[in-house]
Amino acid sequence: MATDAAATTKFQNHADFRPDFHPEKISSTTSFDGLHFWQYMISGSIAGLVEHMAMFPVDTVKTHMQAIGSCPIKSVSVTHVLNSLLKSEGPAALYRGVAAMALGAGPAHAVHFSFYEVCKKHLSRDNPNSSIAHAVSGVCATIASDAVFTPMDMVKQRLQLGSDSVYKGVWDCVKRVGREEGFGAFYASYRTTVLMNAPFTAVYFTIYEAAKKGLMEISPDSVNDERWVVHATAGAAAGALAAAVTTPLDVVKTQLQCQGVCGCDRFKSGSIGDVIKAIVQKDGYRGLMRGWIPRMLFHSPAAAISWSTYEASKSFFQKLNSDSNSDNVT
Numbered sequence: 001m002a003t004d005a006a007a008t009t010k011f012q013n014h015a016d017f018r019p020d021f022h023p024e025k026i027s028s029t030t031s032f033d034g035l036h037f038w039q040y041m042i043s044g045s046i047a048g049l050v051e052h053m054a055m056f057p058v059d060t061v062k063t064h065m066q067a068i069g070s071c072p073i074k075s076v077s078v079t080h081v082l083n084s085l086l087k088s089e090g091p092a093a094l095y096r097g098v099a100a101m102a103l104g105a106g107p108a109h110a111v112h113f114s115f116y117e118v119c120k121k122h123l124s125r126d127n128p129n130s131s132i133a134h135a136v137s138g139v140c141a142t143i144a145s146d147a148v149f150t151p152m153d154m155v156k157q158r159l160q161l162g163s164d165s166v167y168k169g170v171w172d173c174v175k176r177v178g179r180e181e182g183f184g185a186f187y188a189s190y191r192t193t194v195l196m197n198a199p200f201t202a203v204y205f206t207i208y209e210a211a212k213k214g215l216m217e218i219s220p221d222s223v224n225d226e227r228w229v230v231h232a233t234a235g236a237a238a239g240a241l242a243a244a245v246t247t248p249l250d251v252v253k254t255q256l257q258c259q260g261v262c263g264c265d266r267f268k269s270g271s272i273g274d275v276i277k278a279i280v281q282k283d284g285y286r287g288l289m290r291g292w293i294p295r296m297l298f299h300s301p302a303a304a305i306s307w308s309t310y311e312a313s314k315s316f317f318q319k320l321n322s323d324s325n326s327d328n329v330t
Helices: 002-013 023-027 037-069 078-089 091-095 098-123 131-160 170-180 183-187 190-218 227-245 247-258 272-283 285-289 292-329
Strands: none
Touching (some): 037 078, 037 098, 037 131, 131 183, 227 247, 227 292, 247 285, 272 285
């Protein structure tokens, strides 16, 4: 008994002995990988800014293609739009509207990744590899982040159109749209955006998690050294496949946004079914897959950049938290 008492006293004096330690208190502020909610937000914000800055010229070309070439069956090519922009206004034309993107992408991606991590944590508690949990978490994240990004995305696209635009800059556009069109103009495309991005994100996150798991199983011994490669590869595959699968919805979205412009048909209703019927009657079923190649070429590198940056930021915070905990123990 004396020996037991001495051992207990010695254990209580040890720095690791914490009789008031409650694991459930930690789970409310940190996740299974040891990060706080605000750390997810910062990591997501950095990932969003890096992704959109790197891909912004491609996004500008895509915006011009959708605005100019979405109406006729023979759409304008990437090289045609790129050459036209460079000849008329120079390389700077590819970055017009980048300030609006930065103002929207940072907060939106902070919301997107943090919501995804929190939802995934609660929905996949019993099964970390649940595809349904990953898909539902992605949809919830998209609905929340689109509410943040849609207003600045509208401003960005108006500024991207360049010489035909009458806006002097981001704030001029915001003020004039608010004054002339009302607050609702900032969210005019929100429902369409959600209907487009929700299935995209559901497919995207499901493929990403499955691809990441598969890649890590292929090389479990070297996964720590190749972690950024795993996330970049999984992200690229997820972005490309999700983009291809959801291209028909993207075509519907483009037709709805461009109806009545440059000769496009105007639809009697905003029903997705009616638009699909009109596209099939005009272009056949292949019309629903128009633009799938540039769409894949955009989303694949964008996803790789976003996920590798996000995971690198998370690793930084994990190391920071680990070092902080070590200092507290000593």
